[in-house]
Amino acid sequence: MEELYRFWTAAAGNGPLEWVAVLTGFACVWLAARESLWNFPVAIVSCGLFVVVYTKATLYSDVFLQVVFIVLAAVGWYQWLYRGRNAAELPVTHTPVREWAGCAAFVAAYTLAVGYYLLHHTDATLPHWDAFTTAGSLAGQFLLIRKRLENWFVWIVVDIIFVPILWYKHLYAVSALYALYLALAVYGYVEWRRALRKNAARSLPLPA
Template identity: 75%
Template sequence: MAARCLFFSCFCVSESIYAFWTEAAGGSPLEWVAVLTGFVCVWLAARESLWNFPVAIVSCGLYVLVYYRAGLYSDAFLQTMFIALSLYGWQQWLYGGRNRTQLPVSRTTAREWAGCAIFTVAYTLGVGYCLQRYTDAALPHWDAFTTAGSLAAQYLLMRKRLENWLLWVVVDVIYVPILWYKHLYPTSALYALYLGLAVYGYLEWRRGLRKAAAPAAAVLTPTS
């Protein structure tokens, strides 16, 4: 009798574990395509490739549906904003430099930092309140904060500011548990990978920035 109970308990536990990992690894086909294109998009951005923008447009279009179905309405709206910002960023990277040349990597200005901070706080409080009061949104203020932080980071990315990657790190750290909580396991795993890509992107862009600054520093250094 005890052996049968033990066998039954082990069977139930194994079934529960199997069901969990099936759901975690499964997701929907739509979510998996969004995950794969999202990963490629960020990797291309870290490599300073213009191809990150068309891939981002495809990924964001898919994520509008994924997030809407999960009740993350602010994040669904965010993806529509990303599509518009990706079109603008594509143009900026191509012609946003001096004399309509390609835009180089640069540092974030104090005015841009202030603008991003004010926008993030205002959006989080305002949109978070509206989501909480008028919708059935899950985690309304956290949803609003990650949306605002992502928009701020995307703006800096469009302007090729080095520090955009630091904002992405903050946003990704928050997204991972939120998406896991909403049972979007593949997307939660994707944002965990985004953390690594954000660090990689920061190091790559910083190295490129220093490399570009080296010749100018050599010219300015007086020779003996």
């Protein structure tokens, strides 16, 4: 009975801070899937809260990830507003081969280098998995702020890995959040693909 009580206590979250982080985190991903600019300010709030949550869980690479996310959210806010053609809103596009290659090289290098450092110089949990999910998340966020359709593929892979890691660390509420993120990533892909097709249809020349 005592073990069951501990499980449900942990499942309820480690306190109100974790739950607020979870709810705002869900909101920002849902807003991103809907192509709403509000995803960026909500993301800044959520990431700030997760800095505290992950510090307590000794997931240091993920702490760094949240700090970078705050910076990228500010950049993405500007990109979505002003980096489209003629300073119009940025449209959804496919990822060029050079960006895929750059993201893959970054993920591999970051995972090996940071994973090694965390393993030998910190008390980090699951250092290489922690580094990989961080690198994958950075790649996914980079593609998201450039409104590349395939960012959702990256998030699907990252979320699949995050769910068991966070469960293992007894962050059950956050683990459940990443399971929802996985569903939202699929939803986001469907919505962005629809938007891409609409943009392509609008750009077709009118029949003479």
